[in-house]
Amino acid sequence: MNPLLRWFHSLGSPPTFYRFATRWIPWTGFAALVLGAIGLYFGLFRAPADYLQGESFRIIYLHVPSAWMSLFIYVLMAIYGAIALIWRIKLCEILMMAAAPIGAMFTAVTLITGMLWGKPTWGTYWEWDARMTSELVLLFLYFGVLGLANAYDDLRQGARAAAVLALVGVVNVPIIHFSVQWWNTLHQGESVQIIGKSTIHASMLWPLLLVAAASKFYFLFALLQRARTLLLEQERGKSWARELALGAR
Amino acid sequence: MSDFSATSSLLFRDLTLAWHRRSDVLQPLAFAVLVVLLFAITLGGDRARLSAMAAPIIWVTVLLANFLSFDQFFREDAADGTLDQWLSSAVHMSALCFGKALAHWLVYGLSLLLATPVLAMLLSLDVSLLPVLLVSIAMGTFGATQIGLVASALTARLRRGGILLALIVLPLFLPLLIFGSGAVDAVQAGLSARSALLLLAAQTTLLTTLAPLAAAASLRIGSDQPP
Amino acid sequence: MSDFSATSSLLFRDLTLAWHRRSDVLQPLAFAVLVVLLFAITLGGDRARLSAMAAPIIWVTVLLANFLSFDQFFREDAADGTLDQWLSSAVHMSALCFGKALAHWLVYGLSLLLATPVLAMLLSLDVSLLPVLLVSIAMGTFGATQIGLVASALTARLRRGGILLALIVLPLFLPLLIFGSGAVDAVQAGLSARSALLLLAAQTTLLTTLAPLAAAASLRIGSDQPP
C-alpha cells in the first residue's frame, strides 16, 4: 500500500485519531492565535483607511475570512460526508458532524459583519441581494444538516442522513460564489485573485491573508476538539475509551 | 429488465392511487390557484404592477405548491409497512425511487404545469413570456420533485419531520428559482433566456441522476423504528 | 361541570400531543416564513414596493398557513379510532369541538401571531402599522380556526376531503380577509381602523358560538365507514 494511504488508514482507527488530535490541538490553537493577532493588528490599526469607505472598511478583516471559511467548511463537510457514505469510515462521519457547527458559526459571523458593514456603505442592514440571500440560505443548509443529525435517536444514523444532505446541498456553494456575477447586485465582485492580479492594495491585502490563515488554523483547532469529544461519546462502550476515561480520573 | 418492470409497476400503482385520491391530489394545485387569486385580489388595483411581478409570483407559488405535495412522497408507504416490505425484499431501491419521483411529477408537477397558463392569466402576465415560463416551470418542477424525493426519503422515518423538510427543501430550491425566474426576467428585459435555461437544464439533469441514489441510501436509515 | 373538565382534558391532551410533534406542528409557521422569504427574495429589489404590499401579503400568507393546518384537526383522531370512541360514549361533542378549536388556535394561530412581527420585518412593513396588524391577525386567526373546525368536521370521514376542504374554507375566509386587511389599509391611509376591526370582531364572535355546534353535528356523518 502507498504510505500516504496507509497513514490515512491508520489514522482512521479511533484511538490513533484520538492521540493525533490530542497532539495537534495546542499547536493549531497557538498558530491561530499568533497569526490572528498579527493580522488583525496590522489590519485594524496599521493599514491605511480606504479612500472611499474610510475606517468602516476594516470590518473586511473579519468579514471576508469568515465568508471564505463558511464556503470552504461546507465543501469539506460534503467531502467527509461522501467518504462516510461510500467507504463507511466512521471517523469521517465524526469529522463531518464536528465541522457543521463551526461552519454555521462562520456563516453567522459573515452575515452579522456583512450587515454591520452594509449600514455605513449601503445605508441599510439588510437587502434581498443575491449574495446576502444565498449566504442566509447557506446558514439554513447548515441548520438543516444539524437538525437532521439530531432528529435521529442514533448518532450514526443521524450522521449518515446528514451526510446525504450535505452532499446534495453542495450545489449551493458555486451559486453563492458566482451570485455576484449572475445577478446584478449591490455586493461587490471578487477583488482577491489567487491567479492574476488582485484589485486590492498590498498593504490591505497581506493582513487579510494572515487573518484568513488564522481562521483556517482556528477551524482545525475547533474541528479536532469537537471530533475528539464526539469520538469519545460514540465509543464510550469500547475498552480504549474506558481506559482513557479512567486514566483521566 | 426486471428493474424496469418493477419501476413501471410502481409508477402505475402510484398513478392508480393518485386517481383514487384525485381530490386530495389536487390540493397543491388548488393551493397554487388560491395563492395567485388572493394576490390578484389584494394587489388587483394596479394592473401594470401586477403584471410586472407576475412571473416571480408564479414561480414562487408553483415551488411552494410542489413543496406541499412532498408530504405525500413516502409517508403512506412508511406508515402501512410497504416501505419495510421493499427494504426486506430484493428490489432495487434506487430504481423504485426513480419511479416514485416520476409518478409524483406526473401527478403534481404536470398538473401545476398545466395550470400555469391560468395562473399567468390571473396575474395578467405578458403573453409573450408564456413560452419561456412554461419551459422553465416544466424543468423546474422536475428538478424540484427530485429534491423532494431526497428530502422526503431523509425524513420518511422521522417522527418529527415537518419543519426539517422545509429547512432541507428551501435552500435546495433556491438555485432552481434563481435560474427559472431568471430566464423569464431575461426575456422580459429583452435578453436571451438561453444561458439561464441551460443552467436550469443542467441542474435538473444532475438532480435526476443523483436524487434516486441519494434517496435509496436514505430510506434505510432509521428502519429500526417500526411504523 | 363534567363538560368543562372533559374540554380542558382534551385541550391538555392536544397541547401535549402538539408538544411531542413540535417539529411537525411548526410546519405551517415555517411555510408562512418561507412564502414571505421567497417573495421578499423575488420582489426584493424594490424596497418601497415591497413595504407597500407587506400587509396584504402577510394577511394572505397567515390565512393560507392556517388553512394548511386544518388537515390536522380531526385526521388523526379519525384514523386511530379515537373519534369513534367519542361518538360511542356519552361525551358532549360540541364541548369537545370547542376544546379542539381552542387547542388548535393556541398551537397554530398563536404561533402565527407571534411570527407576524418577523414577517413584517422581512417585508419591511412600516412599524406604525404593526399594532393594527397584530390585533387584526389575532382575531382573524381565531375566526379562521372556527371555520377550519367546521370544514374539517365535515370532511373528517371522507376519503377524498382535500379539495373539498379548500372549496369550503376559501369562500368563508374572504370576509375575514376583507375586514382584516381592510383595517390595516385604513391605518395606512390615515383613517380609523375601528369599524373594520369591529366588524371583524363580530364575525369572529359569531363563528365561535356557532362553529362547535355545527362541527359536533357534522362529525357523526359517515361513521359507518370504520377507520
Place this chain on the structure above:
Amino acid sequence: MSLFQLEHASCERDAELLFRAVDIDLGEGEWLLLEGANGIGKSTLLRALVGLYPLNARSMNFAGVDVLGDRGPLLAHTRWLGHALAIKRELSVIENLRYALGIAGRVIESDPHALCALVGLTGYEDSPVRTLSAGQKKRVALLPLIASSAKLWLLDEPFANLDTRGITLVHRLLQTHLTRGGSAVIASHGDAQLAAPSHRLTLVSP
C-alpha cells in the same frame, strides 16, 4: 334482571343483509360470545349497537329503557373497543389512560400504576406507546375499559395479539367485571375457550 335486550336485529351493507336477524338477551353478570366467519359482520354489529352504524331491530332496551331511537342512556354505561385501538402513539401509557378517561369527564380513581400492573404493563407506565410491541399496545387499549365503571362491555377481538398470559388476564378481568354485575358482548375467534360464555351467538349469512 335483563340488562340489555335486542330483538330481531340485522345490518345491511350496500342494500344486502349481512346476517340473519339476531336476538340478544343479556342479564347482569352474563356475557355473550359473538362468533362467526371473517367478514360476517361481527364488528359491524358491535358498531351498530353503539350507534356508529345503522341498525334495524324490532326493539333494543338497556336497563329497561328503550334505546333504539336515542342511544344516550346506553352509551352512558357502555364501553366499546373496536379494531382500531384509539391510543396515541406519542403519549405514554398513563397519559393515554388519563386523557381517555378525562375526555369522558372522569378521573382515574384507582392508582394508575396498579392498573398498569393489572394488565401486565409494569415498567412501561411512562413509555410512549409507539415503543411498545403489538400485544403491549392491545393491553394499553384495555386500560380505560377496566378503569371505567361501564356496565356493558362491547369488545371486538380483545384477545388478538395477546400472549397466553394476556388472554388469561382478560378472562380474569372479565370475571371481575361480571361478578360486579356487569355484562359483556365479546366478538372473538375461538380464543375464548378458557371460560365458558353465558351465551353464544354465531352469526351466519342469510
Place this chain on the structure above:
Amino acid sequence: MSLFQLEHASCERDAELLFRAVDIDLGEGEWLLLEGANGIGKSTLLRALVGLYPLNARSMNFAGVDVLGDRGPLLAHTRWLGHALAIKRELSVIENLRYALGIAGRVIESDPHALCALVGLTGYEDSPVRTLSAGQKKRVALLPLIASSAKLWLLDEPFANLDTRGITLVHRLLQTHLTRGGSAVIASHGDAQLAAPSHRLTLVSP
C-alpha cells in the same frame, strides 16, 4: 440439508439485551414456531433477520452462503410479513396482489382468482381493501406470499384476526410450502397447535 442457519443471535434495545442468544437451524421442509411473551422481541428478531434491525450473531447462513454482512442472497428468496400489512386501502384485492408482485419484479403466474379462492376471498377480488373486514385484510396480506416463490417465509402472527377456517387455511398453505422444499419461521401465540412445528423456539428475557 440445512437451508437457514443462525448462531448465537441477539438483539438490543436501548443498550439492553432483549433475549438470550438464540440459535436456529432450519432444513428444507421444516418450520420453526417462535414463541414468547408479549414484548419479548419476536417481531424485533424477525425484522432483524431481514435487515431492518441491527442483529448481533456469530454467523448467519442461507443455502450455505454467509448472509450476515450482506442480506442480498437471503432477501432474494425470503418473504417477511410484519404486523403492518403493507396493503393499500384504496386498491382492490387483485390490484394489491398485482402491484406487490410487480414491484418485486415479478408477474402473477397463476390465475389471480384461483389465488383469491385459495385464501377464501372469492367474491371480493375487485373490492377495495378498505371495505374488507379485519380478517379479510389479513388474507389479502397473505396473497403475495403464496404467489411468490420464496423459499423462506418469516411470518409475524399470521393467525391474528383470522377465524378458525382461516387458521386451518394458513396451515394448509404452510404444508404445501413445506412439501415444495420451503421453510418458515412463524411467530405466534398458541394458535399454532393445529400442526406440529418441526422446531420450537421460546424467547426468554436474559
